[in-house]
Amino acid sequence: MPELPEVETVRRGLVPVMEGQHIARAEVNRPDLRWPFPDRMADRLTGAAINRLRRRSKYILADLDTGETLLIHLGMSGRMLISGAIPGVFHYDHPAPAKHDHVVLHMGQGARITFNDARRFGAMDLMGTHQAEDHWLMRGLGPEPFANDFNEDYLVGRLKGRNTPVKSALLDQGIVAGLGNIYVCEVLYRAGIHPARKAGRIAAARVAGLVPLIRQVLEEAIAAGGSSLRDYRQADGELGYFQHGFAVYGRMGEPCVTPGCGGTVARIVQSGRSSFFCPRCQR
């Protein structure tokens, strides 16, 4: 399941094909994905120019010159493929139409963007650009991890007095937007905090220390995505999925990577989701 760094990688891969370009024709091959597509989506996209391609949490937002914004959510298995040619950037032959190619954007300069989603947990929607923050998927979201309003004082304030495990608090999208299971495990490992610790029982200085660690972990993953993007550009035009080395995530039973620790990565289930951690390093 793509998390914030994967979505950001896809966004960056789409920028040269979408930003400043117009959609010559939108092809919508079914009425819905996870939810129904908006009315007349193909008509509302056809002819529109994309002024800006941005991201909010795990959503890619294309601000159109029609006053509307296209929301793209990759869901569990959504894939973005680019084909055609942008001189100096990439050249991929258009692939044969494939099963699960649900939406195809034929761009004005000849490139093509295909949204393929086998499991159909993805979504697309259209909304007025000025109401984007009020869209039901984005309304309750907390600050972005890289934004100024996500800072030490803010996080200490939000976790203060909370009886929930710190893992759940960091996964709460109302506290910080876009953090998912994988990267929360990695952040807590770097912070040396046990995922089951009650959020409100952690010293303020340690909570404050989570803010730079969250940014560091995400930045590293985005950088890894950037290098994968260069590889993908040489390969087949599929954006966004990359192998990334994790310290604890998915490593149950393997040795802790902290030099001299000697511990073994453990797994517990919290709120139905796996938490990976080192019982020696994380208290």
Ligand SMILES: [Zn+2]
């Ligand atoms: Zn350890």
